[in-house]
Amino acid sequence: MKLSKKNLGDRLNHVYDVIIVGGGAGGLSAAIYLQRYRLSCLVVEKGKGRSFWMQDLRNYLGLPPTTPGRDLLNQGQEHALSLGADHLRGYVESVEDEGDTFAVKVKVGKTDSAYPVFRSRYVIAASGIIDHLPHLENMQNVYDYAGYNLHVCMICDGYEMADKRCGLFVNSEGNINTAFVLNWFTPYITVFTQGLFEVSLEMRKKLRDHGYPLVELPIKRFLGQDNEMTGVELIDGSVVPLETGLVAMGSHYFNEYLQGLPLEWKGNNLVTDSMCRTSHPRLFALGDLKDGINQVAIAVADGALAATAIWRETRRAAPPRLWEEHLEPHLAESSVPQPAEATS
Amino acid sequence: MKLSKKNLGDRLNHVYDVIIVGGGAGGLSAAIYLQRYRLSCLVVEKGKGRSFWMQDLRNYLGLPPTTPGRDLLNQGQEHALSLGADHLRGYVESVEDEGDTFAVKVKVGKTDSAYPVFRSRYVIAASGIIDHLPHLENMQNVYDYAGYNLHVCMICDGYEMADKRCGLFVNSEGNINTAFVLNWFTPYITVFTQGLFEVSLEMRKKLRDHGYPLVELPIKRFLGQDNEMTGVELIDGSVVPLETGLVAMGSHYFNEYLQGLPLEWKGNNLVTDSMCRTSHPRLFALGDLKDGINQVAIAVADGALAATAIWRETRRAAPPRLWEEHLEPHLAESSVPQPAEATS
Numbered sequence: 103m104k105l106s107k108k109n110l111g112d113r114l115n116h117v118y119d120v121i122i123v124g125g126g127a128g129g130l131s132a133a134i135y136l137q138r139y140r141l142s143c144l145v146v147e148k149g150k151g152r153s154f155w156m157q158d159l160r161n162y163l164g165l166p167p168t169t170p171g172r173d174l175l176n177q178g179q180e181h182a183l184s185l186g187a188d189h190l191r192g193y194v195e196s197v198e199d200e201g202d203t204f205a206v207k208v209k210v211g212k213t214d215s216a217y218p219v220f221r222s223r224y225v226i227a228a229s230g231i232i233d234h235l236p237h238l239e240n241m242q243n244v245y246d247y248a249g250y251n252l253h254v255c256m257i258c259d260g261y262e263m264a265d266k267r268c269g270l271f272v273n274s275e276g277n278i279n280t281a282f283v284l285n286w287f288t289p290y291i292t293v294f295t296q297g298l299f300e301v302s303l304e305m306r307k308k309l310r311d312h313g314y315p316l317v318e319l320p321i322k323r324f325l326g327q328d329n330e331m332t333g334v335e336l337i338d339g340s341v342v343p344l345e346t347g348l349v350a351m352g353s354h355y356f357n358e359y360l361q362g363l364p365l366e367w368k369g370n371n372l373v374t375d376s377m378c379r380t381s382h383p384r385l386f387a388l389g390d391l392k393d394g395i396n397q398v399a400i401a402v403a404d405g406a407l408a409a410t411a412i413w414r415e416t417r418r419a420a421p422p423r424l425w426e427e428h429l430e431p432h433l434a435e436s437s438v439p440q441p442a443e444a445t446s
Numbered sequence: 447m448k449l450s451k452k453n454l455g456d457r458l459n460h461v462y463d464v465i466i467v468g469g470g471a472g473g474l475s476a477a478i479y480l481q482r483y484r485l486s487c488l489v490v491e492k493g494k495g496r497s498f499w500m501q502d503l504r505n506y507l508g509l510p511p512t513t514p515g516r517d518l519l520n521q522g523q524e525h526a527l528s529l530g531a532d533h534l535r536g537y538v539e540s541v542e543d544e545g546d547t548f549a550v551k552v553k554v555g556k557t558d559s560a561y562p563v564f565r566s567r568y569v570i571a572a573s574g575i576i577d578h579l580p581h582l583e584n585m586q587n588v589y590d591y592a593g594y595n596l597h598v599c600m601i602c603d604g605y606e607m608a609d610k611r612c613g614l615f616v617n618s619e620g621n622i623n624t625a626f627v628l629n630w631f632t633p634y635i636t637v638f639t640q641g642l643f644e645v646s647l648e649m650r651k652k653l654r655d656h657g658y659p660l661v662e663l664p665i666k667r668f669l670g671q672d673n674e675m676t677g678v679e680l681i682d683g684s685v686v687p688l689e690t691g692l693v694a695m696g697s698h699y700f701n702e703y704l705q706g707l708p709l710e711w712k713g714n715n716l717v718t719d720s721m722c723r724t725s726h727p728r729l730f731a732l733g734d735l736k737d738g739i740n741q742v743a744i745a746v747a748d749g750a751l752a753a754t755a756i757w758r759e760t761r762r763a764a765p766p767r768l769w770e771e772h773l774e775p776h777l778a779e780s781s782v783p784q785p786a787e788a789t790s
Contacts, residue, residue, distance in 0.1 A: 131507040131743065138505055138605040140631065161482055163475040163746045164509050164518045167525060174508045181511060185605075257754065261482040261529075265775060282766060286757075287484065289767035290774055313769030376720070394720075395754055399475065402507045403747030410601065410739055413630075422626060423633035425657030430634055431609060 104183065105144070105190040107216050113188060118142050118222035120412060121206045123194045123359065126151045127398045128388035129228035130178035131405025137185035139413035144188040144220055145179075146208055148356075151230050152390065153398060155249045157329075161258060162398050174398070194359045197225055204384070224412050227372065227380075228388040228405070229356035231396070235349055236271050236296065236321060243323045247331035252324065252347040256280070257397060259348075260287040266345035269334060273298050273351040278305055280350040281314055289313070292342055294334065296320045317342060357391060368393050377411035378404045386411070448527065449488070449534040451560050457532060462486050462566035464756060465550045467538045467703065470495045471742045472732030473572035474522035475749025481529035483757035488532040488564055489523075490552055492700075495574050496734065497742060499593040501673075505602060506742050518742070538703045541569055548728070568756050571716065571724075572732040572749070573700035575740070579693055580615050580640065580665060587667045591675035596668070596691040600624070601741060603692075604631040610689040613678060617642050617695040622649055624694040625658055633657070636686055638678065640664045661686060701735060712737050721755035722748045730755070 105113060120136055122129045125147025136143045153159075156171030165174065183189060192210040195217070203221045210216045233254040235244050244252075253259040267290040272278050278301070281291050291314045295301060301316060309316050319336040326332040333343040355370040365380050366373040371394075372380050372387035380387050386408035389401030449457060464480055466473045469491025480487045497503075500515030509518065527533060536554040539561070547565045554560045577598040579588050588596075597603035611634040616622050622645070625635050635658045639645060645660060653660050663680040670676040677687040699714040709724050710717040715738075716724050716731035724731050730752035733745030 127507060134505055134507065140605065140608065161478055161750070162508065163471060163478060163522045163525070163749070164506065164513075166521070167528070169508075177510070178507045181507070184511070261484065264484065267774075283761070285767045286761045286764070289769045291769065311768075312766060313771075395750070397747075397750050399743075399747045399750045403741075403743045405507070406505070406739070406741050406743045417627070417630045420630070422656060423629045424655075425633045425635065427657075430611075 103186075103188055105188050107210050110190065110210070110216075110218050113144070113220060114218060116142075116221070117203055118144050118188075118220065119416065120144075120224045120226055120409075121146065121204065121220055121222040122226040122228055123197070123206070124148075124151065124228035124230055124356070124388075124391075125175070125179065125189065126153050126228060126230050126389065126401065127174065127178070128230070128401030128405045129226065130175065130182050131402040132226050132228060132388065132409045133182035133187040133189075133405075134178070134185060135406050135409030136412065137182065137187050139409060141409075141413060141416060142186075142188075144190060144222070145182065146190050146192050146194050146206070146220075148193045148229070149191060152232055152254075152396075156258075157249045159398060160261070171398075194229070197359050197363065199363060199382070199384075223416075224384045224386065226386045226388060226405075226408050227357070227360060227391055228401070229359075229391060231353035231355050231370075231390045233349060233353050234273065234351040236294075236351070238321060238323060240323065246329055247324050247326060247347070248349070250329040250331070251345070252331050252349065254349050255396065256284060256287070256348060256350075257395065260284070263287050263346045263348065266290065267343065268292070269294055269342070269344045269347040271296075271347060271349045271351060275299060275302060275305055277350045277352065278309070280348070281309070281312070284348060285312070285314075288346075292317055292344070294321060294342075353390075355391065360385075376407070378408040379411060447530075447532060449532050451554050454534065454554070454560075454562050457488070457564060458562060460486075460565070461547055462488050462532075462564065463760065464488075464568045464570055464753075465490065465548065465564055465566040466570045466572055467541070467550070468492075468495065468572035468574055468700070468732075468735075469519070469523060469533065470497050470572060470574050470733065470745065471518065471522070472574070472745030472749045473570065474519065474526055475746040476570050476572060476732065476753045477526035477531040477533075477749075478522070478529060479750050479753030480756065481526065481531050483753060485753075485757060485760060486530075486532075488534060488566070489526065490534050490536050490538050490550070490564075492537045492573075493535060496576055496598075496740075500602075501593045503742060504605070515742075538573070541703050541707065543707060543726070543728075567760075568728045568730065570730045570732060570749075570752050571701070571704060571735055572745070573703075573735060574745075575697035575699050575714075575734045577693060577697050578617065578695040580638075580695070582665060582667060584667065590673055591668050591670060591691070592693070594673040594675070595689070596675050596693065598693050599740065600628060600631070600692060600694075601739060604628070607631050607690045607692065610634065611687065612636070613638055613686070613688045613691040615640075615691060615693045615695060619643060619646060619649055621694045621696065622653070624692070625653070625656070628692060629656070629658075632690075636661055636688070638665060638686075697734075699735065704729075720751070722752040723755060 119141035120143040153171035160167040192208040388404035390396040463485035464487040497515035504511040536552040732748035734740040
């Protein structure tokens with residue numbers, strides 16, 4: 103059920119099988135699988151994650167390519183709730199390992215916040231990432247285009263950028279190298295650094311050799327209308343016409359609540375095994391938070407894998423269920439078939 | 447585009463980037479990713495695979511839990527075609543490694559068959575499995591219930607069997623062990639061997655200790671109506687009432703066309719790396735055909751992984767695309783923005 107400040111008290115004496123941090127594609131898929139494995143779970147969702155911002159989910163089997171990411175999330179949340187999952191809008195502040203259980207402290211509500219602590223045997227970290235965006239004075243101007251034709255994921259949207267005049271927005275020399283992958287889709291690339299860092303002579307030469315202009319002046323604003331970005335105005339008033347853009351400025355990883363735990367990291371990503379288990383035997387990591395490619399389809403499969411690993415372990419530790427007649431639900435008289443009644 | 451005997455001739459001189467054997471969840475997901483990576487692919491689909499038979503796809507994020515498997519396949523096929531994938535109804539007879547390319551021989555049409563040979567740089571084996579079903583004189587009687595409440599996948603449908611009186615249909619002593627996993631969902635299990643094999647004394651005792659009846663008489667027919675199986679009639683006319691059933695009789699693996707290639711197998715499954723690459727560097731395997739759990743979500747992610755690995759390799763081998771002005775598409779005059787026109 104949906105939990106809120108008003109009704110969450112009922113759950114504070116309960117030990118969930120699993121608390122899932124993050125209600126994106128991975129977390130919701132895990133919740134669906136766990137509930138179907140007859141395990142109990144609580145999804146804690148802070149809201150507005152990366153898939154929430156996707157205007158078109160163009161590469162996920164089964165949904166039309168114009169499906170917004172939030173439709174996937176709404177459907178998944180309804181699906182998980184229908185199977186008995188608990189769902190709470192809140193922000194996980196910390197996860198403490200108590201030996202057999204985890205204590206998960208959640209901030210609920212932006213004002214008059216409550217700080218309930220929930221307990222579970224396992225934790226699934228599915229809190230994902232969010233992309234850094236160019237920082238302009240008027241951020242609404244950035245949000246008007248981000249997720250539309252100002253993209254953040256080349257695998258997701260390279261196809262939409264094909265052979266278009268594309269701005270590549272970066273905040274480090276390393277990220278300029280994105281240009282030399284992006285050029286699989288389009289070679290009409292202008293690199294914008296906003297003057298945030300010094301570009302090496304070697305990189306300048308490489309860009310020149312490829313014919314990719316380098317623009318170092320800060321950006322005043324994106325130009326366009328109806329969420330269609332058509333160029334960039336620089337602080338000197340000059341305009342660079344564009345047809346699309348890719349932001350490659352790194353991401354913020356929502357992993358602060360894990361910092362107290364002894365986990366193996368690869369950069370900002372958690373290292374996991376083939377079932378998404380981290381180096382902590384009761385902690386799993388999914389999707390963008392773990393090492394691998396950041397795709398909805400991958401996160402959804404990760405949810406299935408982690409849930410299956412937890413189910414297997416829980417099942418193997420449980421006593422076998424015997425057929426004990428006194429416990430058996432009564433088989434309705436009318437449902438007992440007779441051969442004469444059979445229709446096939 | 448959709449290929450058929452009439453128009454496939456156009457494609458016989460073409461070398462596809464990838465030929466995908468199987469148009470199920472994994473194959474279609476791969477096709478969508480490959481086309482979005484601007485690689486060319488042909489999907490060869492024999493029809494009526496495992497997901498085609500699923501009446502309800504209950505655990506796939508984004509789709510209502512009553513979505514039939516064939517809806518997913520229809521949507522995916524339309525999606526892949528819209529991106530320019532080729533799709534052919536046919537049966538892959540053989541795959542021959544020619545060094546840089548594979549020659550893929552397809553049987554098209556059940557009568558007056560054609561046997562075209564297509565070529566590609568990579569092959570993705572996504573041809574899946576199909577479950578063995580109890581063999582009765584009237585197979586239509588089995589098809590009336592299989593995929594409804596006579597299930598073939600415990601992970602998919604264990605939830606629907608919970609605490610119900612369940613028939614477990616097996617064809618080997620090893621498969622009887624399924625009962626001791628199934629009892630996580632329900633302990634009201636009757637095991638049906640149809641007398642196909644001798645059950646050991648040890649297994650008889652184990653079943654007795656759990657309270658699970660063992661029925662060795664051959665089955666005459668399933669009873670029920672409107673695709674709802676309500677029991678089994680044995681050849682002696684006796685009736686065993688049931689509320690649901692699980693068939694655990696193994697599967698047929700559609701991998702005959704791979705037998706000539708030197709590949710690493712684990713039983714009937716292909717061994718793959720984390721990107722679904724087999725021991726052959728240009729051959730990938732997805733979903734049920736590879737080692738792992740057999741789930742739509744996994745196959746869909748596998749398609750994304752294999753396509754990404756193939757794209758990376760192809761891209762790295764390609765010359766870099768430079769911004770050459772004489773090749774650039776003309777930017778429409780009207781689309782060049784002026785600061786004064788900007789709306790945000």
